[in-house]
Amino acid sequence: MKKTVISLALAALAGWASAGNLQVLVLDKDGKPVQDAVVVVVPANQGAPKVALPTQVTINQEKMRFIPAVSVVAVGTKALFVNNDPWEHHVRASAAGFAQFNAASSGGFELRLDGKPEGKPGKTADAVFEKAGPVLLGCHIHGSMRGHVYVSDSPWAVLTGADGIANLEQIPDGAAQIKVWQADQLLDIPPQSVTVSATPGKATMQLTVTPRRRRI
Incomplete structure (x- = not known):
């Protein structure tokens, strides 16, 4: 019984340690932060996100x-x-x-x-x-x-905030691709390859357009 409990605890710890966080900054062609860009991370390894x-x-x-x-x-x-x-x-x-x-x-x-x-x-x-x-x-x-x-x-997809930043959590460790979509960017920008680990990572993606000002 004790061995079973220890095995379960080690499995849970391994699952916890096999996920990492990633912060992605999206800029426009002039280097300014872009709000409401969609950042999608596609990991090579499967897993469950922190928030569906x-x-x-x-x-x-x-x-x-x-x-x-x-x-x-x-x-x-x-x-x-x-x-x-x-x-x-x-x-x-x-x-x-x-x-x-x-x-x-x-x-x-x-x-x-x-x-x-x-x-x-x-x-x-x-x-x-x-x-x-x-x-x-x-x-x-x-x-x-x-x-x-x-x-x-x-499941790892989120909008950038006013600061142009998207935070994605609990991404499975290993190779992954970052893709960005923004309404005014009609031609997709190339995805960026990253390696996710237990150490929080950062990446920057830059559009080739300046998004139109949103109607208020």
């Missing part, structure tokens, strides 16, 4: 904006769209990139949401993000509306 990506998300339409402007979710996530504006929105989604809302693009969807009646909850509609990759959100009626959802097949 959400499988449910709520995206509001408010003052002709998508809130949040960028969401990071797991493949298969169910999204609840809520229209808090008093007017109708015709939400549409397609793969983000050069072919924005192109009729030939696949994997998109359309949702019509009536305006919010005064004094009552906003109208809602559901959709599921079934395919990995960035998704562009827009509105058929209001062309200025833009939002994004990044659907990640790696």
